[in-house]
Amino acid sequence: MRLSSLFTGLRRQKPPRSEIWPIHNDLVAAETRLRKLRRGFQRVSRRWDRPIKLRKLYRTVTIAAIVATASFALTWYFLTSPWPLIPTVKHLAAFPNCGATRLVGLAPAYMRQPGYWTHNDRDGDGIACEPYRPPLRH
Template sequence: MSGDTRRETDHQPGLRGGSECHEGHGEAAAASRPRLPPDLAEKEAEKLRQRFARISKAAGLYRTPQKRRLPFVALIILAFLAGFLAVLVQPHLPPTIVLRHYAAAPNCGLARLVKLAPARRGEPGYWPRHDADNDGIACEPVPSTNVD
């Protein structure tokens, strides 16, 4: 063995191998390749784009920008419709109170933020999941434990 630890594939251009093999790689190789005329290069690029789109569509991976926006637009429309219907279902309350009531739904912190906590059963801002001890008062203030 002569101390040369390179593998046989290190000498083949186009295969990854040892650090001493640079044939066919890098800037020198790119400069030595014949360049395509701009119009032909554009045609080749367009062919590649079309082929990529065709393969992606066949695999179910290709979505046009309009199709990507569709779920977001549908979600926004549904949110507005839900808010509108929520206001219609509660005709005896002003719309601002109804919206504040639904804003208080996730947790007591938001109920306090929209000034609906603490809330008694039947009042706007009352949600049964916020009534921990089931006494009819949701988001009760926690008694302070200050010891003098």
């Protein structure tokens, strides 16, 4: 007796092909099955797309919050500035370094005047971005 003949009764019988893939002559039944399949695929797709949509929403809300905060801060700064609008804008443009201060026409800048930033005042005498003077030799 062969070994394969022992397991022939234990093999799972395959169902007829028409039960697995029903061939519909009825168009209404075919449409119903198609709609059920489509709903199943959409359900799975929604589950996988949810984190992507949440990330997009989070990114949009974050950008909107940053823009709103920056707009509020700039508006507040312009409204509370002791100078008119144009000198205030020049003062902000002069922040990075003395080259920017000279570019907007505020150099040399004196303390409490537009264009004066403490990090641009190297010797601490109250005049920022002053012309370079070589030290005196004795």
